[in-house]
Amino acid sequence: MIDNDIDVNEVTMTEHFADMFVDDDFDILLLIGGYGSGKSFTGFLKTAIKATVEKRKILVVRKVYSTIKESCYEDLKDGLEIAGVLDEWKFIKSPLEANHLVNGSKIIFRGLDDWRKIKSIKNIDYIIVEEADEMTLEDLKELRKRLRVTGIKKHIVFMCNPVSRASSIYRMFFTEDEGFGFDEEELYEKRKLKKIDTIELEDGTKETVTIKVHHSTYKDNLFLPPTFIYELESEKDPRLKRIACEGKFGADGDLVLHNAVFEENVFERYVQGKIFKEDYYRGVDWGYSKSYATGLKMAVNESLNELYVYWEFYNRRMTTRELVKRMEPLKEDNVKIFADSASAQTNADFRDEGFRIFPCDKSKGIEYGEQMLRSFSRIVIDMGRCPNTKKEAEECIYKKDKYGEIVPGEYNIDPHSIDTMRYGLGDRKYVPLKQRKNKSRFIGV
Structure with a gap:
């Protein structure tokens, strides 16, 4: 039982994702995997639960705003419905927003094709980014800077497929020079990795950031239709098979x-x-x-x-x-x-x-x-x-x-x-x- 009568045990999920719904011990989380793995479902359901049981101001982001209504907006509504709390929320279509009628949580949907609209939003304490590989490295860094609220645990969640090693996500999470230096092969083996990054500020205080990476494939989603599995497993192109089936970085x-x-x-x-x-x-x-x-x-x-x-x-x-x-x-x-x-x-x-x-x-x-x-x-x-x-x-x-x-x-x-x-x-x-x-x-x- 989390709170507000939301019981995660009543939500049908696979074992590989189960702990993600109650794990808030992170500042930065990357959900990465192949096609149909369930990462987006998990990310949006987790966000729906979080916003319902706590007062939060959440920013939902994609690179291009016009793609949000048919993806992130509907995915978030599905998450609220699965959690059984859809009737507690009021939805606004222009601009896209959702407001919790009890605790005052607000979910705002924006695209990064107009940074001015992002910068004008104050007091964000939770960000979820769909198709994060579409962003530039500068976009990802700028989003992290939007989390300025004090007195509350802040979170940012990135979700994407593992495409190019030249992508912003790879550079941020898997390189030493520009990112956190996770080991790609270790991720494929262990499926879940964690790092705690500690930085000493100029005033002598120390700031710690907890980063987690969660890897998944279609085999972690027990609810895929057989036709979808057939299309994945019958793929002949080794490049697409690597990305789509194995959930590994490769060239697209x-x-x-x-x-x-x-x-x-x-x-x-x-x-x-x-x-x-x-x-x-x-x-x-x-x-x-x-x-x-x-x-x-x-x-x-x-x-x-x-x-x-x-x-x-x-x-x-x-x-x-x-x-x-x-x-x-x-x-x-x-x-x-x-x-x-x-x-x-x-x-x-x-x-x-x-x-x-x-x-x-x-x-x-x-x-x-x-x-x-x-x-x-x-x-x-x-x-x-x-x-x-x-x-x-x-x-x-x-x-x-x-x-x-x-x-x-x-x-x-x-x-x-x-x-x-x-x-x-x-x-x-x-x-x-x-x-x-x-x-x-x-x-x-």
Whole structure:
């Protein structure tokens, strides 16, 4: 029993979500998962119960206001009806609002397409954000600043599907530089994570913030119709299956490396003792102070038209001396290293340290390099030794013009590893598949 005759035990729910209805031990909560997982149902039902048993001023948000009436507004009404308290509320349609007739709680619906209307709302103590991945990182930060009321526990709830790792939600919750630094793989394993972030203010006082992340998939929702489950489980596109079925971050669009696959022990399985060293390749993208320096070891099986990526260096904010030490493995086998030609001094410094390094040839343009990479029948990336290259291959999609056509060379992320592949393969005599002769440099063929 919570209060006001609302009994959560009478609300039909799945075990994975049950504790969410009574758990208020958080400042920031992310409900993230695949299609039909029940995260939005849980978020709005929790909000409906909260506003009924406590006096609250709640802001319900989506990026675009015109999408709210048929989504958030109706979802919140459904939550109140399921909780059996719909008749305690008065609804206003212009602007969209709901007011509790007993305790004075107010629920306000707004879109972020007009920030002026958000900033004019005072004394908000609870925010729930639907389709949070539609927001920019700046939007999410600004929303957190709206919670200024003192004397009451404040909450903000984000809900969304796990789309791109370039999305604002991923950056806020799963990166160290811009966010709270949750581990993505740990979330998939444990399903629920918690962090307490403590900051010492200038006046010496300490402020703690409790952040929770809750992961779900369609398997956590026992009330989905069989037809919906069929559509999810019969999905053939691995990208959509990853997002929709598994509830994992991935690329939702036209992948640049559509031919990438991920395996363990790639060097031992495909390269060592099987490919001549003339088909070994090395690439480097230097990055700059805010970007990543990347080095890759690769090999090409010309018979099978396959590229193997089996070693990576991926880091940033390192001095040239540190880079020299960390990239030492690129010297092995005396293979030519082709590096970003934009940093002539760094290339010269590495040559002085004994690296057989050369500036890459950019004269043929990015599109040529893209076509070469996309022409491989497979790009096999070592998932254990090259985790950052794997992430980029899973994530990098083309931007599109106003007609929906892909734009070569323009992506949703800054793809350091993909650039490094292009640079490293710079002196390969690329022959389009249709023009390729049956000539092998593959040992044993």
